[in-house]
Amino acid sequence: MKDLSKDSATFLEVGEDGAGQRIDNYLLKRLKGVPKSHVYRILRSGEVRVNKGRAAADRRLALGDQVRVPPVRIAAKADDQPVPAREFSVVFEDEALIVIDKPAGVAVHGGSGVSFGVIEQIRMARPNARFLELAHRLDRETSGLLLLGKKRSALTRLHDQFRDGVIDKRYLALVKGRWVDPLRNVKFPLLKYLTPEGERRVRVSPEGKEAHSIMRLQGCWKTPLGDFSLLEVQLRTGRTHQIRVHLAHLGFPIAGDEKYGDFAFNRDLQKAGLKRMFLHAVSMKLPHPISGEPLVLAAPLSQVLADFVAKIEKALDATL
Numbered sequence: 284m285k286d287l288s289k290d291s292a293t294f295l296e297v298g299e300d301g302a303g304q305r306i307d308n309y310l311l312k313r314l315k316g317v318p319k320s321h322v323y324r325i326l327r328s329g330e331v332r333v334n335k336g337r338a339a340a341d342r343r344l345a346l347g348d349q350v351r352v353p354p355v356r357i358a359a360k361a362d363d364q365p366v367p368a369r370e371f372s373v374v375f376e377d378e379a380l381i382v383i384d385k386p387a388g389v390a391v392h393g394g395s396g397v398s399f400g401v402i403e404q405i406r407m408a409r410p411n412a413r414f415l416e417l418a419h420r421l422d423r424e425t426s427g428l429l430l431l432g433k434k435r436s437a438l439t440r441l442h443d444q445f446r447d448g449v450i451d452k453r454y455l456a457l458v459k460g461r462w463v464d465p466l467r468n469v470k471f472p473l474l475k476y477l478t479p480e481g482e483r484r485v486r487v488s489p490e491g492k493e494a495h496s497i498m499r500l501q502g503c504w505k506t507p508l509g510d511f512s513l514l515e516v517q518l519r520t521g522r523t524h525q526i527r528v529h530l531a532h533l534g535f536p537i538a539g540d541e542k543y544g545d546f547a548f549n550r551d552l553q554k555a556g557l558k559r560m561f562l563h564a565v566s567m568k569l570p571h572p573i574s575g576e577p578l579v580l581a582a583p584l585s586q587v588l589a590d591f592v593a594k595i596e597k598a599l600d601a602t603l
Contacts, residue, residue, distance in 0.1 A: 291354065296349060297309070299435065303343060303344070305343055306326070307323065308417075310326070313352075331352060332350070332351040334349055366406075378433065379434050379437035379572055381433060382428060392420075415432070416432050426564070427565055427582045428564040437573055451566075451569070452517065453566045454518070455561075456513075457514075457591075458538065459510070459544075460510050460535045464500065471494060472493055473487060473492060485523050487528060494520045498515075506598035527562070531543040537562055538552055556594065
C-alpha cells in the first residue's frame with residue numbers, strides 16, 4: 284500500500300479489485316484510519332480526481348482509471364483493532380454470491396467510528412476466498428437479507444439490477460400510530476446532509492433525489508403503550524435511510540429508531556423489551572446474476588422481533 288500521508292498527492296491505478304466499485308467505497312477501503320466524514324469532504328471539495336476530472340461519491344470506477352488522492356493523515360497502525368473472523372447465517376450460497384441474514388447492530392463495513400463490519404469479518408473467516416464484495420448496504424440497526432458477490436461478473440450484474448429496479452426488495456417495519464391505508468405509494472425526494480458533528484442524515488427536500496416506497500398494511504394493534512402498525516415496505520429506489528425517513532416524515536416513526544424516531548416512545552419500548560429498531564429486510568426476488576434463473580430469498584423475523592409482535596398481539600383490541 285502506498286503511503287497516503289505524505290505531503291504530496293498520491294496517484295492510484297484501479298485494478299481488478301476496484302473495478303466497478305463506487306469511488307467512496309474504493310477510498311474508504313484504502314484510507315484505513317481516515318474518518319469517513321473526511322473522505323466525503325475531500326470528494327465534495329474536488330480534491331479527489333479520476334482521470335484528471337472531479338468525481339462524485341457515487342462515481343463507479345473502471346479498470347485502469349487513475350485516481351488522485353490528496354495528502355491525508357492516517358491513524359497509526361497501533362490503533363488498528365484486529366478483525367475477528369465471523370460467519371453469519373447463510374440463506375443462500377453458490378459459486379457466484381452469498382446471501383446472509385445480517386443481525387441488527389452489525390455494520391456492513393468498517394468506517395465512521397466502526398473498525399470493521401460484515402464484509403471484513405467474512406473475509407477474515409474465509410482467507411482462501413479470491414473475491415468477496417458487498418452488493419448493497421443495510422443500515423447497522425437493520426437486520427435481514429444482505430447480498431455479497433463472490434465473482435466480479437456477479438457483483439457487476441447485481442449492481443445493475445439494484446440500479447435498474449429489477450430486484451424486488453421488501454422489509455417489515457413496526458411503526459408508532461394507526462396506519463389506515465391497505466396500500467400506499469410514498470414518493471418524497473430525499474436529500475443527504477451532514478450534521479455539525481459530521482454525522483450523516485437524510486431529510487425530505489425538493490432538492491433531493493427521487494425516492495419511492497410502497498407501504499402495505501399487515502396489522503394494527505391498540506395497546507397500553509399506544510397504537511402500533513406493522514407494514515411491509517417495498518422499495519422502488521434504494522436511497523440512504525429511505526424507509527426510516529419516509530415513515531418519520533409521515534408521522535409514523537419506526538419503533539426503536541434512534542435517529543429519526545420518537546425518543547420518549549423508544550424509552551418505553553426498551554422497558555417493554557424492544558431494545559433495537561424494528562426494521563427487517565424480509566424478502567427479495569431477483570434473477571440469478573449469472574444464470575438468470577429466478578431467486579426467491581427470505582429471512583424470517585428474528586426471535587426478538589417475533590416475540591415483540593406476539594406480545595402486542597395479546598394486548599387490547601387486536602385487529603387486522
